[in-house]
Amino acid sequence: MRAIPPRSFQVGDRVIVIADHLASENSSICRGDVGTVCDIHGVFVNGVTYLVGVSFDEDVGGHVCDGSCEKGHGWYVRDYELARLVDIERDYSGVEIATDEELLDFLGIT
Numbered sequence: 001m002r003a004i005p006p007r008s009f010q011v012g013d014r015v016i017v018i019a020d021h022l023a024s025e026n027s028s029i030c031r032g033d034v035g036t037v038c039d040i041h042g043v044f045v046n047g048v049t050y051l052v053g054v055s056f057d058e059d060v061g062g063h064v065c066d067g068s069c070e071k072g073h074g075w076y077v078r079d080y081e082l083a084r085l086v087d088i089e090r091d092y093s094g095v096e097i098a099t100d101e102e103l104l105d106f107l108g109i110t
Contacts, residue, residue, distance in 0.1 A: 009052050009084060011068075013037045019081035026075055028060040034085070038068040041076055051076040 009015065017033045039053030054077050055069030056062070065074035086092075098106070 009037050009040060009050075009079065009082070011037050011039065014085040014087065015052070015054060015082045016085055017077065017081060018083045022075075022081055023078055024076065026060060026062065028062075029056065029075060029077075033058070033060070035073070036069075038074065039065045039076075041066075050079040052079050052082055053077075054082070 014034065014036055017029060017031050020031050022029055033056055035054040035056035037052055038055040041051035041053055053065035053068060054075055055065065055073045056075065057073075059072040060075055062072055062075040064071050065076065068074070
């Protein structure tokens with residue numbers, strides 16, 4: 001059996017915690033916390049769950065994720081507990097983004 005790829009996370013991706021409680025039970029990390037992927041640790045459970053090293057923006061009482069982030073900011077999180085934040089410039093480089101004023105005008109709100 002082959003492991004599935006880690007839900008398209010890459011080192012450098014900005015991510016947000018989407019789980020109410022982490023399986024790893026770090027009570028300092030809450031739903032909505034944001035960080036940057038600093039390591040993909042590998043397969044953890046039955047060959048299908050990946051541990052993603054996250055360098056959180058705030059100190060979460062964590063570690064250094066095998067030396068890939070600042071002490072206290074790192075924690076390994078299961079891939080299904082995270083979502084990648086959209087990087088407009090990278091993910092939608094060919095799309096012209098409307099200004100707030102253009103959007104309000106389009107919606108007829110002025």
